[in-house]
Amino acid sequence: MRFTLSWLRRHLDTDAPLARITGTLSAIGLEVEGVEDRAAPLAPFRIARVVEAVPHPNADRLRVCKVDAGEGRIVEVVCGAPNARTGMKGVFAPPGSFIPGTGITLRVGEIRGVRSNGMLLSAREMGLGEDHTGIVELPEEAPVGESYARWAGLDDPVIEINVTPNRGDALGVRGVARDLAAAGLGTLRPWRPEPVPARFASPLRWEIADPRACTWVLGRALRGLSNGPSPKWLQDQLTAIGLRPINALVDVTNWFTYDLGRPLHVFDVRKVKGQVLTMRMAREGERLLALNGREYALTAEDGVIADAAGAEAIGGIIGGEHTGCDEHTTEAFIECALFDPVRIALSGRRHDIRTDARARFERGVDPALMPPALEAATRMMLEFCGGEASEVVAAGAEPAWRRSATLRFRRLAEFGGAEVPPEEAVGVLERLGFAVERRDAESVTVAVPSWRNDIAQPGALDQAPGLPAERARAAAEGCAAIEPECDLIEEVLRIRGLDRVPPVSLPVASPVPPPALTPKQARTALARRVLAARGMLDCVSFGFLDSRIAALFGEAPGALRLDNPIASDLDQMRPTPVASLLLAAARNAARGFGDVALAEVGGGYRDPTPEGQLQIAAGVRVGATPRHWAEPSRPMDAMDAKGDAFALLAALGVPMPALTVTADAPGFYHPGRSGVVRQGRQALATFGEIHPQVLAALDLHGPAAAFEVFLDAIPEPKRRRRGPPDLPPFQPVRRDFAFLVDETVPAEAVLKAARAADRALIGDVTLFDRYAGERVPRGKVSLAIQVTLQPREATLTDTQIEAVADKVVQAVAKATGAVLRA
Structure with a gap:
């Protein structure tokens, strides 16, 4: 504003x-x-008279002017403007002035051998317009030596x-x-417009065909008009706030929009078809060429003002070009109406029309202001354009806006934190236009003025759509008791000054602030950091892809098909982020970057239910391991993906000894080179090499290994009281064992059996070697494990160590049929 x-x-x-x-x-x-x-940048500029203007002796297009800038000073100025002449008045800038239009500071100079002691200015050089064809010409009554900004009303x-x-x-x-x-x-200041007497019957009348379009409208015709430019003071005020003066009739409507917050519109009576202006909803296929030069395709949800030829305005938003007033208008019809704020907002948003009228109607205007505003606008138009006014014609009725609100004085301190004397609170409300209806020592009840439609209306929820009657009445009673009172509290406190409202800190619930992230959010952030630390680039991709690609990675149910995809190849919710990462790897490979490591923490979709949306940390490695001088490069395989998955699970706090691996990975993995990581029966992750058929369908040349960690499946860590760290005082003892087992026996079975041999002393068991070759019988493999013994009560003796070792050998042999390798 x-x-x-x-x-x-x-x-x-x-x-x-x-x-x-x-x-x-x-x-x-x-x-x-x-x-x-x-006025600040124009302060040095003065009104001056050109006493004499003669051609420059050394330049055909320049003139040497003697300029009277006031105070009896005559200065010599070289000027290149074609309209510089003897006797004219213009704007003079003395040396040292900053010229806003050019960004230079004026100095005394010499132009073609003639000294110039200032400058006569154009509108563009003063920053007041784009005219640079000549210097500004002022009327004869402009006082020489006077500040130009003050005289022009720019101060x-x-x-x-x-x-x-x-x-x-x-x-x-x-x-x-x-x-x-x-x-x-x-x-x-008081404002009571004097009524304008009616001189003739209105040639137009109103009709409200649909109350959704308008609830109340007034109108008045004017005839005998001479519609020209509006007075300079009105043009100056409109120009100052960024509006372009058009003509007297239109300028008056724009002026009242800002002066009273009351939008108006004028129709040229001779351009209106028929004798009735109808408030109705737009018809199918109806279009409007608006005053902004754009044509709008109207919908059945747009309220319009129509004549016999069709829509001539979108009510409360913008008028039509066909019935607009111009310099030839001699008969006009003023429209002053009341529109539904919500419908105005929706129509304006639908057509992307931003006007001053829309900004006011969608916030709500003063319904009681319509008759006096119409009288004031009529009088101003007749003053500027002459003519006479008709009777006032109307349709609809003034809405029931009168309501009351009650303020309990103690609430000012309880809700606002400020001790306000009752007399002061009542005085503030009265100065704002609230009329006191009842008052006692505890409270005051006031009548809400018509212009304050933001003050909640008691019982407004009685007719709330979608609410049961009992609930609506209860809500309305609560609204009546609280909302208007809160509005009155706000009015009292803000008029006293928002800077006087004492700041009060919220009570501290706990000396230690709660965590900013939920465990799930923290887990997601940690997963990204761990994968990045393992050399994988973090990716953000769409949660949907081509349905044909999605089918390669599992089921692609129709329930997860997009009805309105942003592209034809993005029509299916993806089953796993691995698909998106492999597509990204294929694009990189097509551009010469075949060795990539990509990761993403995102959604995978099984069905439309909330439970069917999984949070997955996924990664792919394509090509070969990075070349290093100390070791040769090798193709990526399932063990690389398994290492990534296990590293992430360990970082997320999963107890690693409790994990097992099964060979039932999804079908997009290579059978026999993949697995599922489980804790009990719960699948926590999958890993493996990608199936060759999937790679061929994606036009990706392998090898490629991938993994998925299902973040939602990882159990929340148990909350335990933090105590001192468990640091055994005795040094651990490590023993290595090599077992010969059938090649079909999984290594996890050996590790699990060794851990169970003596849970009190065995702290950890790890596999460090697998060998199959000429020194091992056919069908057998050698698995070498390291067992860590951690004593807690005393240092282990050789006898105790040998006893535990025997237990390990016996337990592994019993569980897997393995024998200790010689």
Whole structure:
């Protein structure tokens, strides 16, 4: 919302300086976005007369001008403007002035041998327009030596405030002035427009065919008009706030939009087809060529103002070009209507139309202001354009806006934290226009003024759609008791000054703040860090892909098919992030980067239910291991993926000895070179090499290994009291064993049996070698394990160590049929 200081003072009788006004505006909730002082950069410029203008002796297109800049000074200026001539008046800039349009500081100079002691300015050089065809020409009555900015009315600061969505009344200068007066910054000037007598019957009448389009509308015809430019003061005020003056009739409607926050519209009577203007909803296929030059395809949800030829305006948003007023208009019809805020907002958003009228109607306008606003606009138009006015014609009825609200004085301290005397609270409300209906020592009941539609209406939820009647009544009673009172508390506190509301800290629930992330969120972040630390690039990809690709990685049910995909090859929710990563690896390989390691923590989808959306940490390695001088490069295999999966599970706190591996991996893995990591029966991860058929379908040349860790399946760690770390005082003892087992026996069986041999002393068991070859019988493999013995009560003797070793050999032999290798 923008307005000038002089405009504000048309409604506010105050001698407060600009700084105090802007400070008070921010303190009462109308935050000042900025103040534009247009006179500041123009301060050095003075009105001057060209006493003499003669051709330059050394240049055909230059003139040497003697300029009277006031105070009896005659200075010589070299000027290249074609309109520089003897006797004219213009704007003079003395040496040392900063020229805003060019960004230079003026100095005394010599042009083609003639000294120039200043400059005669064009509009563009002053930053007041784009005209650079010549210097500014001023009328004869312009006083020589006077400040140009002061004479031109540019010393009127422009204030811009930020208006919150609930304060539609603050989108008018009078509403802003009312708030400032209530804050003690002056007195609100009275405003009672004198009625304009009717001289003839209106040639047009209103009809409301659909109350969704409009609930109440007034109109008045004017004839005998001479529609030309509006007065200079009105044009200056509109220009100052960024509006372009058009003609007197249109300028008046724009002026009242900002002055009172009351949008109006004028129709050219001769351009209207028929004698009836109808408020209705738009018809199928109806179009409107609007005043902004754009054509809009209307929908059945748009309220329009129509004549016999069709829609002529989108009600409350923008008028049509066909019936707009121009310099040839001699008969006009003023429209002053009330529209539904929600419908205005939806229509404006649907067509992407942003107008001053829409901004006010969608916030709600003063319904009681319509008759006096129509009278005031009529009088101003007749003053500017001549002519006479018709009777006022109307349709619909004024809505029932009258309501009351009650404020309990103790609530100001309970809700607002400020001790406000009852007299002061009542005084604030009265200055804002609330009329006292009842008052006692504990509370006051006031009538809410028509312009404050943000003050909640008691019982407004009685007709709330979708609510049972009993619940609606209960909600309405609560609303009646609380919401209007909270609004009144807000009014009292903000007018006293928001800076006077004492800051009160929220109570501290705990001396130690709760964690910012849930365990699931922390687990996701940790998974990303672990995979990145293992040399994998973190990826972010779409959660959907081509349904034909998705079918390679599991079921692609129709329930997970997208009805409106962003691309034809992104029509299916993906079963696993591995698919997206392999597609990314294929794109990299096609561009010469065949060896990649990619990871993503994202969604995999099994069905449309919440349980069917899995959070998966996935990774792929394609090509060969990175070359290193100390070791040869080798192709990626299932063990690389298994190492990644196990490293991530260990970082997430999964007890590693409790894990087992089964060979029932999904079908997109290579059979025999893949596995499923389980804790009990719960699958925590899968890993393995990618099936050759899948690689061929993706046009990806392997080898490729991948893994998935199902983050949702990992059990939450048990909360334990933190105690001192368990640090045994005795040194551990490590013994190596090599067993010959059938090649079909999984290594996990050997490890599990060794751990169970003596749980009190055996702290860890690891596999460090697997050998199959000429020194091992056919069908057998050698598995070498390391067993760590951790004593806790005393150092182990050789006898105790040998006893545990015997237990390990016996347990492994019993569980797997293995024998100790000689």
